[in-house]
Amino acid sequence: MDGTVLPPIVFTNCETVQEDIEGGREGKVIYIPDLTQPSADLTSSWLDEVADYLMDGSLVVHDSGPEFTAKAAQDDFAGRDISTMRIPSAGGAFINPCDNPFNSQLKRIYFQQDIKTYDNKLRAILEAYYSPTEQTIRGYFEHVGWKGRCPTRRYVQNLLSEGFRPGKQHQALYEEMLRVYRGWKKNLRGMQREDGEREEGARRVGAWFVWE
Numbered sequence: 001m002d003g004t005v006l007p008p009i010v011f012t013n014c015e016t017v018q019e020d021i022e023g024g025r026e027g028k029v030i031y032i033p034d035l036t037q038p039s040a041d042l043t044s045s046w047l048d049e050v051a052d053y054l055m056d057g058s059l060v061v062h063d064s065g066p067e068f069t070a071k072a073a074q075d076d077f078a079g080r081d082i083s084t085m086r087i088p089s090a091g092g093a094f095i096n097p098c099d100n101p102f103n104s105q106l107k108r109i110y111f112q113q114d115i116k117t118y119d120n121k122l123r124a125i126l127e128a129y130y131s132p133t134e135q136t137i138r139g140y141f142e143h144v145g146w147k148g149r150c151p152t153r154r155y156v157q158n159l160l161s162e163g164f165r166p167g168k169q170h171q172a173l174y175e176e177m178l179r180v181y182r183g184w185k186k187n188l189r190g191m192q193r194e195d196g197e198r199e200e201g202a203r204r205v206g207a208w209f210v211w212e
Contacts, residue, residue, distance in 0.1 A: 005137070008129040009049045011035060011042060014118060021119060025126040038067035044076050054082065061085045101140055102132030 008027035013035035021029050028049060035042070060082055062068035069086065077084050109128035115121045138147065144159060145151035151159075166174035 004134060005130070006050050006053050008126055009046050010122060010125055011045070012122070017119060017122065021122055022126060023123065025123075027126045027129065029122050029126075038065060040067055040070040040073040040076070043067050043073045047076060047080060047082075051080065054080075056081050057083070059083045059085060061087060063087050064089055102136045105132045105136065 010027070010029045011032050012029060013032060015031060015033065017029060017031060030045070030049070032042070032045070058081075060077060062084060064086060067073060068084070074084065106128045109131040110124050113120070113124040113127060115124050141147040145155065
């Protein structure tokens with residue numbers, strides 16, 4: 001966990017993507033017809049592309065997706081002398097890419113680019129992929145206890161309780177956003193009635209109705 005990363009491999013089922021879309025960027029965009037979802041075969045294709053970057057006895061840490069846990073995928077890993085470790089479903093607070101800072105930076109750089117067309121979206125992915133620094137990546141793994149000192153029970157409890165705590169200045173906005181989120185979570189997207197009245201017992205928040 002020295003902060004270095006494997007090159008990005010992007011699979012697509014769009015047959016119109018131009019062949020040299022990488023434009024000299026490190027990484028690959030690979031066309032696979034009839035691609036609909038991740039699978040063990042797709043994992044094998046990814047391993048074929050990154051094999052030259054992996055050392056003998058490498059460890060791949062993955063989530064519980066069937067594209068990794070399927071017997072065919074695990075047999076492929078073993079046949080390449082690669083050990084695997086599965087993150088428990090409740091382990092997202094420690095390793096989930098949606099929770100970590102370098103993925104947040106990657107998304108920020110991605111959305112700063114022109115992504116109006118599908119080809120441009122692929123270029124933006126390749127461009128943004130290397131935006132997090134090695135120091136940022138190392139810092140994240142140290143923070144969650146995967147690298148560095150052995151985490152104590154108290155340290156792990158603090159990690160699990162991490163989250164956004166608004167100050168007094170933003171408390172009202174935070175509560176309003178929380179109500180909107182709860183409305184979305186419960187699938188309560190509201191349609192205003194033709195007579196303009198709101199549904200009984202519901203308070204309108206933006207495009208949502210929230211029941212309290």
